[in-house]
Amino acid sequence: MTVIKHKSDSRGQADFGWLHSRHTFSFGRYFDPSRINFGALRVLNDDIVQPGMGFGTHPHDNMEIVSIPLSGDLEHQDSTGNTEVIRTGDVQIMSAGSGITHSEYNHSKSDPVNFLQIWVLPKERDITPRYQQITFDPAQRKNKLQTVVAPDDDRALWINQDAWFSLADLSQDKSLTYQTRQKGNGIYTFVIAGEVKVNEAKLESRDALGVTSLDEIGITATTDAQLLIIEVPMIESPY
Template identity: 65%
Template sequence: MNTVVHKSDSRGLADHGWLRSRHSFSFAGYYNPDRVHFGALRVLNDDIVAGGQGFGTHPHDNMEIVSIPLYGDLEHKDSTGTGEVIKTGDVQIMSAGSGLRHSEFNHSKDDEVQFLQIWVFPKERDIKPRYEQKSFDIESRMNKFQTVVSPDDESALWINQDAYFSLANLDAGTNLNYEVKKPGNGVYFFVLNGDVAIAGESLLSRDAVGVSESNSVELKAKSYAEVLAIEVPMDIQ
């Protein structure tokens, strides 16, 4: 088992007033040669956007982009004609593929919205751009992993990669194993809240550990904890 630990306060920081963003991997003005990606996982941004503010229309191509609101609502528009509001409890995925343009704004004029913006390198390039979102039952992830993004699970959002996103809400004292779904994949565990040991590493809110060369990873919740597991291929072309 190989592990890499990223503590919350070691992440990059961008504060633009209307936007406060913490970067787990090199992004925009933040560059760390040791933290460019974890396998096919390229970006994990923890964004807080002020009321009435957001990201104006901009282009993307050949990237799988996942957005997960943590609180508040996010308004999305793109060049495929999609216009949706992504609410807390929803997960959104966009395959940029051969190219599209999109914008994301705080749906509220007054309250902040916080969301995770996650990019994964695609398996197949230049596919037709696509958009999908889904609301997931939080009770279905209590003390177990709930898969929300997958290439082969019809109950989850489809992704153009051999990657899996799973969420778990753990009561204090819960022990849980994450079983790797595809041999050779690694898993990046991002603690949303709480105090939890993962792969023997003691982690607090917004800490992370990347685990590779292991088929199973043990989690032990020391308090109530919420965890996002991002499983991705470690070998990228």
């Protein structure tokens, strides 16, 4: 069993005025050879974009890119013709596949947007680029797991990988168990807000814990808490 703990204040960061970003894994100007990836999980960025600002058109290929707004609304455009607003409560996935260009901007002219952008290495390369977005009911994750990304669930966003994303909103002292869907996968728990215990490890807001070689983990909220759990194959580092 391997346990990897990533404290919130140990993350890399970038501040460009219009953008403040915290990087759990090496990204952009932040490089830590011990923090390249957790299996197929390559990027977990916690971005705050100022009103009316954003990322201009730029390319991606062969990456599964998931965006989860935590507050505010994100505007998306891409080269396949999609023009969407991703609102708080939505989850979006873009399979970059053989190649796609897109832009992301804060849809609001008055309020910042905070969102998680997560990259997962694909199972199959050079697939046709695709886009999908779903609005999820937060009541369906109250003190239980809500699957939002999966390769095998019509109620969730499809991903080109044997990976599952789950959200949970736990009341203080509530517990749940997460069981892996595929043997050998690792479990990466990211605390969006509040404090929890994952097995015996104490985590605070924006802390994360990666666990391998376990079929399940137990999670108990020590305060009201919001969680993102990412299950991924434990493939070798791509670099």
